[in-house]
Amino acid sequence: xxxxxxxxKDATAATVAAAVSGGKVSALGVVDAALSRISTLDxxxxxxxxxxxxxxxxxxxxxxxxxAAGKPVGPLAGVPFAVKNLFDIEGLSTLAGSRxxxxxxxxxxxxxxxxxxxxxGAILVGGLNMGEYAYDFTGRNAHVGxxxxxxxxxxxxxxxxxxxxGSVAGGLVPLSLGSDTNGSIRVPSSLCGIFGLKPTYGRxxxxxxxxxxxxxxxxxxxxxxVGDLATAFDVMxxxxxxxxxxxxxxxxxxxPRLDDGISGLxxxxxxxxxxxxxxxxxxxxxxxxxxxxxATRKVVLPDAARARGCAYMITAAEGGTLHLPRLRTRAAxxxxxxxxxxxxxxxxxxxxxxxxxxxxxxxxxxxxEVLQDVDVVIAPATPVTAPRIDQVMMNVAGVEMPVRANLxxxxxxISFIGLPVVAAxxxxxxxxxxxxxxxxxxFDEQAPLRVAHWLERExxxxxxxx
Amino acid sequence: MSKPDRPDIGxxxxxxxxxxxxxxxxxxxxAVIANFERAQQIASLALAESLPDxxxxxxVFRP
Numbered sequence: 001x002x003x004x005x006x007x008x009k010d011a012t013a014a015t016v017a018a019a020v021s022g023g024k025v026s027a028l029g030v031v032d033a034a035l036s037r038i039s040t041l042d043x044x045x046x047x048x049x050x051x052x053x054x055x056x057x058x059x060x061x062x063x064x065x066x067x068a069a070g071k072p073v074g075p076l077a078g079v080p081f082a083v084k085n086l087f088d089i090e091g092l093s094t095l096a097g098s099r100x101x102x103x104x105x106x107x108x109x110x111x112x113x114x115x116x117x118x119x120x121g122a123i124l125v126g127g128l129n130m131g132e133y134a135y136d137f138t139g140r141n142a143h144v145g146x147x148x149x150x151x152x153x154x155x156x157x158x159x160x161x162x163x164x165x166g167s168v169a170g171g172l173v174p175l176s177l178g179s180d181t182n183g184s185i186r187v188p189s190s191l192c193g194i195f196g197l198k199p200t201y202g203r204x205x206x207x208x209x210x211x212x213x214x215x216x217x218x219x220x221x222x223x224x225x226v227g228d229l230a231t232a233f234d235v236m237x238x239x240x241x242x243x244x245x246x247x248x249x250x251x252x253x254x255x256p257r258l259d260d261g262i263s264g265l266x267x268x269x270x271x272x273x274x275x276x277x278x279x280x281x282x283x284x285x286x287x288x289x290x291x292x293x294x295a296t297r298k299v300v301l302p303d304a305a306r307a308r309g310c311a312y313m314i315t316a317a318e319g320g321t322l323h324l325p326r327l328r329t330r331a332a333x334x335x336x337x338x339x340x341x342x343x344x345x346x347x348x349x350x351x352x353x354x355x356x357x358x359x360x361x362x363x364x365x366x367x368x369e370v371l372q373d374v375d376v377v378i379a380p381a382t383p384v385t386a387p388r389i390d391q392v393m394m395n396v397a398g399v400e401m402p403v404r405a406n407l408x409x410x411x412x413x414i415s416f417i418g419l420p421v422v423a424a425x426x427x428x429x430x431x432x433x434x435x436x437x438x439x440x441x442x443f444d445e446q447a448p449l450r451v452a453h454w455l456e457r458e459x460x461x462x463x464x465x466x
Numbered sequence: 467m468s469k470p471d472r473p474d475i476g477x478x479x480x481x482x483x484x485x486x487x488x489x490x491x492x493x494x495x496x497a498v499i500a501n502f503e504r505a506q507q508i509a510s511l512a513l514a515e516s517l518p519d520x521x522x523x524x525x526v527f528r529p
Contacts, residue, residue: 309512316505328488340494344501347482352509357523359513 007033009041009171009465013079013228016174017121020078023067027060027078031123034080037172038125045148045170047163049085050092051126056080059123074121075231081175084161085127086134087111087219088208096210097130097160099143100326100333111208112243113177113219113236120235125173128163132335134179134212135319135342136160137187137407138387142335146389150466151193151432155386158191158407160184161222165192168222171465175223175232179209181216182311183411186437189222189423190381191407193433194463195452196222197229200247200443201418204233207242213318214245215357216311216415224463226453229422230254233445247443254446262293262454265447270379270439271298273305274410277396278383281434285426289436290378292460293451299374302366307413310356310363317353320345337404364417368441375447377439380410381423385432414439422448424461435461475503 005011006019007030019025035053042048066073083089086096088107095101109115114124129147131139139147139162147162149155150170157165161178165188168176178185180198189196197220204219211217221232237251269290275283290296301307320327324346331339371377383396387403394403414421419442425435438448455461476499483490483498490498 306512306515309508312508313505313512324486324488331489331491331494340497341501343483343488343490343494343498344479344505346486346488347479347498347502348505352505352513354523355513355517358517358521359515361523362517362521 006030009037011174012225013076013174013223013231014225016079017075017077020063021067021073027063027123028057030078031056031060031080031125034125034173041170041172044153045150045166045172046145047128047147047166047170047172048082048126049095049129049144049163050089052089052124056123056125059118063121063123074119075235076117077121079122079175080125080173081117081122081177082126082128082167082173083111083114083124083177084130084164084179086130086179086210087114087127087177089114089124089127092127094210095127096134097132097141100330101210107208109208112205112240116236117232122175128167128176130162131160132338133319133323134160134181134184135338137183137404139165139188140337140389142337148389149192149386151386154388155432156191156389156391158188158382158386161188164188164222165194168192168194168224169466175221175228177219178222179212180218180220180415181213182315182415183408185220185222186381186411186421186423186435187407189425190435191386191432193425193427193435194222194224195226195229195425196220196423197233197445197449198415198421199233199445200420202245202247203420203443203445204236205240205243205246207240212322213315215314215318218415218418224465226449226456227255227258230258230449249443252443252446254449257446258449258453260450262451265375265451266373267293267295267376267378267451268297268299268374269295270301270377272300273413274379277399277409278380279396281385282380282383285434285436286378286380288426289424289455289460292455292458293378295378299370299377301370301413303363304413306359307363307416308409310359311412311416313348313352313356316341316345317348320348360416367417371441375440375444376451379437379439381435381437382407383409385434410437418442420445420448422452424452424455425463426460427462427464473506475499475506478502
């Protein structure tokens with residue numbers, strides 16, 4: 001493979017790491033190439049809100065020095081990555097997509113997941129655009145402009161991890177981190193046509209991130225290859241006393257068994273709720289993946305519509321309460337697309353919130369019963385491909401509905417109970433991509449990653465750079 | 467005048483905002499009310515099922 005291919009926009013993290021650790025290319029060369037792409041392509045994509053070039057070059061030089069000295073450099077040696085700007089980056093204010101947080105003091109240290117990726121040799125190159133305070137499915141942002149979809153910049157990336165989707169789909173970096181409360185990793189993965197992993201709730205530490213809705217917040221990686229997702233996920237696992245929700249389970253590496261294929265995995269299709277309110281393109285994606293996997297059995301996740309409603313209420317109440325002090329004093333500085341939703345959420349009756357939390361436990365029990373003899377469930381990730389960037393309404397199965405509220409219709413009932421999900425994209429030549437969700441039981445990220453990897457090897461789900 | 471089964475959300479929003487100390491500028495009020503009405507519709511559907519008394523929410527949710 002040529003040096004250009006290793007440092008180019010199509011290179012995966014695995015390709016970069018192998019070349020850097022083998023001394024074939026320098027980490028500095030890889031980082032400089034990524035910074036060069038950002039300086040040109042991001043004028044269109046608007047994925048980055050900050051670039052930490054000096055820091056990245058210094059760390060790249062350190063990686064190169066370790067390689068030269070024969071020291072171990074980690075499985076992500078020299079891999080450039082970027083993070084949604086709700087992750088703390090030492091020396092920068094953590095914006096979380098807002099104007100208000102620009103007044104916050106700079107973070108004194110990196111978020112846990114950044115530190116863990118860099119301990120594995122990866123190199124942070126910047127912070128990424130996002131919907132304000134993560135209350136978003138579109139990738140729009142009134143303060144810095146919208147993230148633009150590299151598959152077609154006239155269309156939205158999806159959100160709220162819009163820059164996380166755009167930066168990877170556009171080949172600016174091979175790996176990014178996002179957050180997912182109701183679908184904010186899986187929606188951009190679908191609309192941008194890349195792989196995304198929303199791990200089990202509590203699996204990855206959220207310490208050092210600006211949370212939105214503590215009960216439902218997850219962090220996770222986005223990438224153009226399943227192997228990269230698995231490697232990044234593996235090095236980020238592990239307990240963290242700085243996040244009270246983070247599991248105390250030991251790390252459970254997924255990479256060693258990624259090539260095991262789908263033999264022995266019981267795969268089903270989500271029926272009922274997940275077959276309604278979607279465009280034919282989304283149904284066809286599920287059918288294509290199911291056919292390739294030989295999956296014919298349908299299962300019903302009971303009460304999914306109610307679960308979505310309860311996720312909505314918990315999000316509104318926790319988000320509104322979190323931001324109440326800012327809503328009191330700086331309402332005019334909020335993004336107009338979030339302000340009144342946060343205000344309404346701050347007024348949520350306790351009875352609604354508590355009932356929704358109690359229902360969450362019941363729904364968990366009911367879904368886990370269904371999953372007793374199923375390892376992976378296939379479901380649509382979004383009901384449509386990427387809407388136009390300023391689109392407010394969309395027609396789904398003959399019904400006009402708001403874009404913002406409904407892009408997450410299929411993701412919300414899953415994150416509500418913290419199940420692990422891989423979003424796996426189908427490319428459609430000449431048309432916009434769309435993904436399916438591969439859903440598994442709690443703490444079994446291995447199963448959907450194996451299925452996604454098999455689909456990738458078969459050429460069903462792939463994610464080339466735009 | 468509001469019917470008993472159609473609560474006056476505007477009045478609720480004004481009163482509750484005062485209770486929690488959230489000043490709502492008149493230019494935002496209609497949108498706040500619209501958002502709360504949507505939440506109320508969702509709540510009425512999502513919370514229609516009565517739950518057993520011994521069903522507790524998880525203080526730290528472990529899936």
